[in-house]
Amino acid sequence: xxxxxxxxxxxxxxxxxxxxxxxxxxxxxxxxxxxxxxxxxxxxxxxxxxxxxxxxxxxxxxxxxxxxxxxxxxxxxxxxxxxxx
Amino acid sequence: xxxxxxxxxxxxxxxxxxxxxxxxxxxxxxxxxxxxxxxxxxxxxxxxxxxxxxxxxxxxxxxxxxxxxxxxxxxxxxxxxxxxxxxxxxxxxxxxxxxxxxxxxxxxxxxxxxxxxxxxxxxxxxxxxxxxxxxxxxxxxxxxxxxxxxxxxxxxxxxxxxxxxxxxxxxxxxxxxxxxxxxxxxxxxx
Numbered sequence: 001x002x003x004x005x006x007x008x009x010x011x012x013x014x015x016x017x018x019x020x021x022x023x024x025x026x027x028x029x030x031x032x033x034x035x036x037x038x039x040x041x042x043x044x045x046x047x048x049x050x051x052x053x054x055x056x057x058x059x060x061x062x063x064x065x066x067x068x069x070x071x072x073x074x075x076x077x078x079x080x081x082x083x084x085x
Numbered sequence: 086x087x088x089x090x091x092x093x094x095x096x097x098x099x100x101x102x103x104x105x106x107x108x109x110x111x112x113x114x115x116x117x118x119x120x121x122x123x124x125x126x127x128x129x130x131x132x133x134x135x136x137x138x139x140x141x142x143x144x145x146x147x148x149x150x151x152x153x154x155x156x157x158x159x160x161x162x163x164x165x166x167x168x169x170x171x172x173x174x175x176x177x178x179x180x181x182x183x184x185x186x187x188x189x190x191x192x193x194x195x196x197x198x199x200x201x202x203x204x205x206x207x208x209x210x211x212x213x214x215x216x217x218x219x220x221x222x223x224x225x226x227x228x229x230x231x232x233x234x235x236x237x238x239x240x241x242x243x244x245x246x247x248x249x250x251x252x253x254x255x256x257x258x259x260x261x262x263x264x265x266x267x268x269x270x271x272x273x274x275x
Contacts (some may be wrong), residue, residue: 002223002241003230004124004131012128012255026223 001050002026007035011042021048021074029057029064033066036068087113101245103265107273110266121243125256132233136252138240144247153223158241165225165238 005023013020022039024032032049039047049062049070054077065073087094096109097118110119124131125139138161148162152169160166184215225239 001120003227004120004129006130009123009126009129009255011257012126013123016255016259018255018259026227 005050005059007042010035010047011039014039014043014045017045019046019048019072020046021050021072023063024049024061025052025055025076029060032061033064033068036070048074050074052076062070099243099245101243101249103262104269106266107260109270110270121246122240122249122258125249125252125254126258127252133229134235135229135233135240138235139242139246140250140252142242142246144244147242147244147246153225153239159243161238161240161242161246163240164237194219 001023003019003023003026005021007022010020010022020039022032022035024035027035036049047070049065049072051058051065051073053075057059062073093115094113095116095118096112096114097120098125100106100109100117100119101122106117121127121139125136129136142161147159147164148166149157149159150166150170151157152166223241225237226241228234228237229239230241
């Protein structure tokens, strides 16, 4: 999904009734934030964002998803219990 | 898996049509996840020439390779992949250059790059040169999947690529899949 699942595909999927997952593991934190804004311009429906528990800024990424009220987080490797909480 | 857990289970791997959805539901899954099938839609921003390569790839045209970033990954079989398989550790200078480019792209500092590197080595038992190659891989994939560079040839794919032959909109695709799944389940219960 890296480099492929961007705002167009994610919002297209969401509008079609599916759950699109943004490939944010190949984006910087800022790019991820921008992509989320762009997705919301294109759809009202829920969507998810992929994160990698081994990325250095995982804490900030998760904080951002929570404050942006993203409905679904998808983890590339199994997350620790603390992350899910 | 479905018997072992209480949470919803989404089946993934090779799904691309309504019959697959019906089969997964029959197994007890709550739904399916698809990658390749959705890569090949109008809404996907992958360059047209790259989509064409995917559409033309037959069922025998993919390979699982560890040479790209150390972890097994299915890709369309290209000269680049054959090359990487043959000469894994002789591409050091290029790999170092791309590791630096990737660092800039994702905003990772040198210290963090080393830290991530140590963690990755520990988790996947890689040598340093394999690790540098691993950092290389995203740049190569990006050149193909975003840049549309036909010469690079790192094209991640699922096994079902040989069965996908069209580029519908997401809306048409989802409708088609659901309709087909309902028809399949009706056929079974009639």
